[in-house]
Amino acid sequence: xxxxxxxxxxxxxxxxxxxxxxxxxxxxxxxxxxxxxxxxxxxxxxxxxxxxxxxxxxxxxxxxxxxxxxxxxxxxxxxxxxxxxxxxxxxxxxxxxxxxxxxxxxxxxxxxxxxxxxxxxxxxxxxxxxxxxxxxxxxxxxxxxxxxxxxxxxxxxxxxxxxxxxxxxxxxxxxxxxxxxxxxxxxxxxxxxxxxxxxxxxxxxxxxxxxxxxxxxxxxxxxxxxxxxxxxxxxxxxxxxxxxxxxxxxxxxx
Amino acid sequence: xxxxxxxxxxxxxxxxxxxxxxxxxxxxxxxxxxxxxxxxxxxxxxxxxxxxxxxxxxxxxxxxxxxxxxxxxxxxxxxxxxxxxxxxxxxxxxxxxxxxxxxxxxxxxxxxxxxxxxxxxxxxxxxxxxxxxxxxxxxxxxxxxxxxxxxxxxxxxxxxxxxxxxxxxxxxxxxxxxxxxxxxxxxxxxxxxxxxxxxxxxxxxxxxxxxxxxxxxxxxxxxxxxxxxxxxxxxxxxxxxxxxxxxxxxxxxxxxxxxxxxxxxxxxxxxxxxxxxxxxxxxxxxxxxxxxxxxxxxxxxxxxxxxxxxxxxxxxxxxxxxxxxxxxxxxxxxxxxxxxxxxxxxxxxxxxxxxxxxxxxx
Amino acid sequence: xxxxxxxxxxxxxxxxxxxxxxxxxxxxxxxxxxxxxxxxxxxxxxxxxxxxxxxxxxxxxxxxxxxxxxxxxxxxxxxxxxxxxxxxxxxxxxxxxxxxxxxxxxxxxxxxxxxxxxxxxxxxxxxxxxxxxxxxxxxxxxxxxxxxxxxxxxxxxxxxxxxxxxxxxxxxxxxxxxxxxxxxxxxxxxxxxxxxxxxxxxxxxxxxxxxxxxxxxxxxxxxxxxxxxxxxxxxxxxxx
Ligand SMILES: Cc1ncc(C[n+]2csc(CCOP(=O)(O)OP(=O)(O)O)c2C)c(N)n1
Ligand code: SF4
Numbered sequence: 001x002x003x004x005x006x007x008x009x010x011x012x013x014x015x016x017x018x019x020x021x022x023x024x025x026x027x028x029x030x031x032x033x034x035x036x037x038x039x040x041x042x043x044x045x046x047x048x049x050x051x052x053x054x055x056x057x058x059x060x061x062x063x064x065x066x067x068x069x070x071x072x073x074x075x076x077x078x079x080x081x082x083x084x085x086x087x088x089x090x091x092x093x094x095x096x097x098x099x100x101x102x103x104x105x106x107x108x109x110x111x112x113x114x115x116x117x118x119x120x121x122x123x124x125x126x127x128x129x130x131x132x133x134x135x136x137x138x139x140x141x142x143x144x145x146x147x148x149x150x151x152x153x154x155x156x157x158x159x160x161x162x163x164x165x166x167x168x169x170x171x172x173x174x175x176x177x178x179x180x181x182x183x184x185x186x187x188x189x190x191x192x193x194x195x196x197x198x199x200x201x202x203x204x205x206x207x208x209x210x211x212x213x214x215x216x217x218x219x220x221x222x223x224x225x226x227x228x229x230x231x232x233x234x235x236x237x238x239x240x241x242x243x244x245x246x247x248x249x250x251x252x253x254x
Numbered sequence: 255x256x257x258x259x260x261x262x263x264x265x266x267x268x269x270x271x272x273x274x275x276x277x278x279x280x281x282x283x284x285x286x287x288x289x290x291x292x293x294x295x296x297x298x299x300x301x302x303x304x305x306x307x308x309x310x311x312x313x314x315x316x317x318x319x320x321x322x323x324x325x326x327x328x329x330x331x332x333x334x335x336x337x338x339x340x341x342x343x344x345x346x347x348x349x350x351x352x353x354x355x356x357x358x359x360x361x362x363x364x365x366x367x368x369x370x371x372x373x374x375x376x377x378x379x380x381x382x383x384x385x386x387x388x389x390x391x392x393x394x395x396x397x398x399x400x401x402x403x404x405x406x407x408x409x410x411x412x413x414x415x416x417x418x419x420x421x422x423x424x425x426x427x428x429x430x431x432x433x434x435x436x437x438x439x440x441x442x443x444x445x446x447x448x449x450x451x452x453x454x455x456x457x458x459x460x461x462x463x464x465x466x467x468x469x470x471x472x473x474x475x476x477x478x479x480x481x482x483x484x485x486x487x488x489x490x491x492x493x494x495x496x497x498x499x500x501x502x503x504x505x506x507x508x509x510x511x512x513x514x515x516x517x518x519x520x521x522x523x524x525x526x527x528x529x530x531x532x533x534x535x536x537x538x539x540x541x542x543x544x545x546x547x548x549x550x551x552x553x554x555x556x557x558x559x560x561x562x563x564x565x566x567x568x569x570x571x572x573x574x575x576x577x578x579x580x581x582x583x584x585x586x587x588x589x590x591x592x593x594x595x596x597x598x599x600x601x602x603x604x605x606x607x608x609x610x611x612x613x614x615x616x
Numbered sequence: 617x618x619x620x621x622x623x624x625x626x627x628x629x630x631x632x633x634x635x636x637x638x639x640x641x642x643x644x645x646x647x648x649x650x651x652x653x654x655x656x657x658x659x660x661x662x663x664x665x666x667x668x669x670x671x672x673x674x675x676x677x678x679x680x681x682x683x684x685x686x687x688x689x690x691x692x693x694x695x696x697x698x699x700x701x702x703x704x705x706x707x708x709x710x711x712x713x714x715x716x717x718x719x720x721x722x723x724x725x726x727x728x729x730x731x732x733x734x735x736x737x738x739x740x741x742x743x744x745x746x747x748x749x750x751x752x753x754x755x756x757x758x759x760x761x762x763x764x765x766x767x768x769x770x771x772x773x774x775x776x777x778x779x780x781x782x783x784x785x786x787x788x789x790x791x792x793x794x795x796x797x798x799x800x801x802x803x804x805x806x807x808x809x810x811x812x813x814x815x816x817x818x819x820x821x822x823x824x825x826x827x828x829x830x831x832x833x834x835x836x837x838x839x840x841x842x843x844x845x846x847x848x849x850x851x852x853x854x855x856x
Binding site: 087 | 277279303305307311312318319320325327349452464
């Protein structure tokens with residue numbers, strides 16, 4: 001686990017004390033904590049249900065101290081829709097990787113967002129398929145080497161990496177869309193704010209919100225934890241700019 | 255309640271509401287779209303949930319999420335749509351979530367056609383998606399039976415915490431028949447849904463899942479499911495016999511509306527002195543294997559004739575039931591062609607005359 | 617036999633306009649009524665507005681449509697315009713260009729069979745420019761045994777919904793209350809009573825009552841004081 005993280009956080013009530021299975025330096029763990037902290041601080045743990053993806057975070061339900069559903073690969077937004085429509089009084093969030101959300105689950109996320117489902121999506125973009133061992137994802141950067149693009153991603157063959165948050169911001173219905181990162185304490189604080197806000201919007205019944213979190217995969221990137229935070233900052237952020245892409249209630253907020 | 259006239263699809267929708275299944279997700283496909291159209295009007299009246307999803311893939315997953323609340327949920331579709339739902343159906347079987355899925359079958363494979371067929375038998379009774387699982391499968395032959403079985407489906411889904419599938423060929427959905435609904439659907443008491451996701455208030459968090467990374471646990475889960483299916487085999491076999499008696503030369507096995515065509519044929523040929531009995535499975539899983547064996551083993555039965563609107567699917571289960579004791583013959587039409595009573599009679603006559611010929615030789 | 621119906625004890629329907637649009641929801645029996653009306657007119661030697669044709673404008677029902685009787689009707693000289701070949705069976709809402717032509721020229725007597733409540737009646741709206749007020753009658757087939765038309769309020773709602781979606785006005789109703797094989801005298805008579813009430817409240821003319829010949833045979837003729845169209849069912853289920 002990242003040392004930075006330890007100094008910043010104590011274990012939130014929203015998390016169990018089970019040690020996560022994530023690789024050393026993997027930022028999935030930080031993102032879990034941010035979500036759990038938001039749930040704690042908003043006092044919604046007993047009324048919240050998470051939807052776990054298929055991906056490295058498939059076991060997320062072991063670490064969160066709230067009810068959980070485990071979804072087929074990419075379908076978390078449909079699962080969450082079905083649940084939320086029957087229980088509009090509960091808080092529902094999905095936690096999805098980039099393969100899960102953009103590749104196999106593109107249709108489900110687009111339509112859930114467009115229907116304005118009152119959901120919170122936490123979208124972890126690590127530019128690769130972690131769980132299956134480092135294959136190309138729709139977010140893999142140009143020239144980035146993965147096991148299924150061993151000479152680097154060729155844009156002529158595979159198109160450009162998808163900027164999902166920008167894509168979603170082309171829809172009218174979503175209420176809040178922001179991209180954040182967790183590669184430094186400063187960014188973690190920003191990410192925490194964004195995730196909290198995304199939950200708050202659901203509590204206020206405002207509509208669909210999604211926070212894209214840039215994340216590392218030292219194992220499949222073949223880098224040390226420190227190298228990978230540097231790589232994220234130097235390569236991902238230029239292509240995936242941080243910031244808020246849509247906030248329909250921005251004025252109210254101020 | 256007085257009898258009213260309803261299209262099968264509408265009756266199925268209304269029956270679901272009667273049974274408290276007022277949470278419905280759908281995607282349009284002929285010949286079952288009337289269910290969606292009917293419920294788009296009805297659900298707001300009863301305060302239920304109605305949502306048209308973006309695909310059957312999504313719809314089935316919405317059903318998964320909705321079922322996890324512990325409330326009664328259902329969807330309806332037709333063959334190609336049911337294929338797309340198999341992912342979530344497998345997940346629901348694995349996670350032991352109750353739900354009801356209706357397949358108003360049309361001709362396949364592929365886009366096939368829109369006319370009635372029974373060619374999704376294998377898909378329905380042998381699992382359908384990946385993994386070691388079964389659905390409880392019911393097959394009505396009249397609109398009234400569709401109403402009764404639809405209500406029963408919700409009960410059985412809860413009783414066994416398992417998806418239940420009701421299948422009917424397109425005619426069941428499209429035809430008009432008089433039906434009667436009970437004022438209230440009465441059912442035996444069910445166990446509490448201690449797995450329902452309701453928020454971890456004053457209790458430990460609950461997880462609804464089908465993932466078991468430890469092979470021992472996965473195996474345990476599979477055997478646990480197996481035990482459940484064995485229990486279904488013990489308790490839930492349903493069938494109907496028509497003119498089955500010790501004068502029958504042939505035992506026809508047929509289900510759904512096809513069985514009604516067989517009944518007409520049996521009545522006709524009876525006038526010519528040929529006695530035929532009909533065995534109609536109502537539960538396709540569990541399959542009435544032992545009862546078919548008993549009937550087929552009777553001395554007077556020379557031949558078992560399986561009639562389906564397919565190229566022959568249920569026949570495999572009938573053969574398994576008869577275990578070689580009697581010859582099992584098949585007759586079927588498929589692709590949306592519905593066999594007429596005359597065709598069935600012709601087939602029966604062929605079999606009867608063949609037999610008398612062999613007799614003569616001997 | 618149908619020809620017998622002329623010698624029946626009942627008064628028979630009179631058809632006046634060249635275009636007769638028969639509208640009804642699922643289970644109203646409007647296809648059976650359309651087919652029987654066409655056949656009745658064809659067999660009626662005194663009926664002069666010929667030729668007689670039937671247009672299947674049902675875009676909502678995939679099975680049990682009037683087009684399934686087209687071969688039988690053709691033998692009686694009744695024309696029809698149906699998609700050819702495989703498209704005959706399609707669930708595409710196919711409205712052939714010739715249909716617009718047939719409505720515009722309105723030669724002889726045309727019976728249009730329109731399916732499925734307001735949703736199905738939308739098809740008329742797409743043809744709206746082709747209908748001229750003077751040349752058409754639009755009539756609603758009512759079946760009291762159907763959930764949405766089981767009382768006067770339901771019928772009035774159905775009428776206004778269909779008029780809205782079709783952009784055409786009704787001029788009459790047909791009482792076709794039945795419960796398939798469970799139909800009895802009481803059902804037919806209570807249907808007539810309902811239709812009369814709807815007729816009174818809307819000013820729409822009650823054209824006739826239709827019922828299967830075998831039911832009519834058992835009804836006392838004094839009980840029915842409106843024209844009658846005896847039905848001989850053509851759109852049967854395979855086991856019937
Ligand atoms: C239908 C289906 N296809 C493929 C897989 C295999 N699979 C599991 S996770 C995964 C990709 C996960 O990548 P991502 O969503 O980026 O999450 P990460 O592991 O990187 O956190 C794939 C392809 C699967 N489980 N189900
Ligand atoms: S493989 Fe990558 S994403 Fe998965 S746990 Fe390891 S570092 Fe994290």
